[in-house]
Amino acid sequence: MTSPSAAPIRIGIVGHGNLGRGVELAITHNPDLRTVGIFTRRDPAAVQPRIAGTPVHRMDDLAARADQVDVLVLCGGSKDDLPLQSPALAARCNIVDSFDTHAHVPEHFAAVDAAARAAGTTALISAGWDPGLFSIQRVMGEALLPDGASYTFWGKGVSQGHSDALRRVPGVAGAVQYTVPVEAAMQQVRSGTRPELTTRQKHTRECFVVLAPGADRETVRQAIVTMPDYFADYETTVRFIGAEELARDHAAMPHGGFVIRSGDTSDAARHVIEYRLQLGSNPEFTASVLVAYARAVYRLHQMGRHGAHTVLDVAPGLLSPRSAEELRRDYL
């Protein structure tokens, strides 16, 4: 599972939804990485690689091919796939996953850590942007300005959970929901006054809905804006559009957000650290993050650092294909 550092790092992709396709693409932008293949539970013949020529293998073939892979990038879902896949595959290979159920991170970490330590592999869980890059900013912001407050805003971007909720409303034939940060709340936060803001005070919800034949606009609108948990307590707008417009203008999956830390070092000095992501495609960017962390996992493994890690355990320089010397000379 090691290769000389001059040879490309060999990446296996587990799963081939939007994220797996993004990983295929991301690897093409990184000359020091090479795709070994996609591993799928589907019939390999039914899988269409994003990049022509990417080999597709059955998941069952992974055991036999483990020695051809330096790092596996796991592209399954956090609810059903990763809780089982990550520990099982960490027992065999170095892995990186994008486990994003914040509340269950500790148990997922423990399961992956035990499997990786026993096998002498290196794993990194919860790579991506939140958890991931945003987590780094939350930790660094507090460490750099201990007397302060941190804020996370999401959007503008598509929320899959809220879009799914819209689609379950009777009379809805298709829908997309955008989470939008409230500009006035952001300005308040940037002023450094440390306002107390709930998630709903920080965000509004914009819904684009295609009506089913015969459905009544007002009935559907009311069902949406009064839906508990999802919309009732938010400022929610509903726009009805045609199926063509939905397909044409709302098929992309943009997302992003802000992590803002404001704090004081003395009565006279107030500071604001702001980190912002504007992502044209949530899955493609997340895939790009996974791939950079796959490089770091490979290096951690070479250093003998086994077991589970998170982005908080990874020095920034390990993400770059460049040498530490080059980074000091040209990037510091």
Next chain:
Amino acid sequence: MTSPSAAPIRIGIVGHGNLGRGVELAITHNPDLRTVGIFTRRDPAAVQPRIAGTPVHRMDDLAARADQVDVLVLCGGSKDDLPLQSPALAARCNIVDSFDTHAHVPEHFAAVDAAARAAGTTALISAGWDPGLFSIQRVMGEALLPDGASYTFWGKGVSQGHSDALRRVPGVAGAVQYTVPVEAAMQQVRSGTRPELTTRQKHTRECFVVLAPGADRETVRQAIVTMPDYFADYETTVRFIGAEELARDHAAMPHGGFVIRSGDTSDAARHVIEYRLQLGSNPEFTASVLVAYARAVYRLHQMGRHGAHTVLDVAPGLLSPRSAEELRRDYL
């Protein structure tokens, strides 16, 4: 030079200009750190600590007190102090410095590394925000979006070098210069079109000048706006103000800036990562960064990682006083 992890980390402050005073202040915001004292080349009786009760020692006493210090924070200048002090003190103690002459980082690193390795100490050079936090963003931005372009904007903030240049103009009794990022250039960069921009296309210069008695406004203005290197090629504005206004409104040292990475993962997906600092006091914020990295240096030393490091070698979690477990549970 080690202490049980429950006891506070003992910090020595070398030098007592604005940065050293900021370090005194920053330590008060970090309950896991304690100031052992200020070490000065001046007469200790002439040094006024920022925090009442901070002990002040002669530099010459450092050797005798080295075993009372876990990490020395070096607060001298990059031109004359740190090239000698950092290697000399790394031969005796763990250190962190804010060496900021970008072009000489490799030789400074080599000198400090040799001294620290020989002594079995841990050193971190060039902590601060640029180099420092901005360096992290430049490295991570490129690693996360390899097909892209990076931009650094500085300001709005006081440039000491340009303020000094103003004060050397005949007829100038006092002056402060602000570097201001050009909003239109920033918008261009945020659009993801990857414009080619020079430092002068990205910044304008605002000068606040107090005239000496009898000096002529137009003569002074011309001398400023035509000054080669500093102002001639920039859009420069000069405002004449009174000595009281200069003292009242321009004594603070605000600074900050932006690191922006734009890049594409496919023809359809463009992304922008933006990191912004708005600093009420450049020296106080820089001191706060140095202190967080002093904590990381202490931990690296406990792990047996000797020699020189930069911010690029430090995992984000090491900056926080919280345990890795707590960070995973509450911050990921």
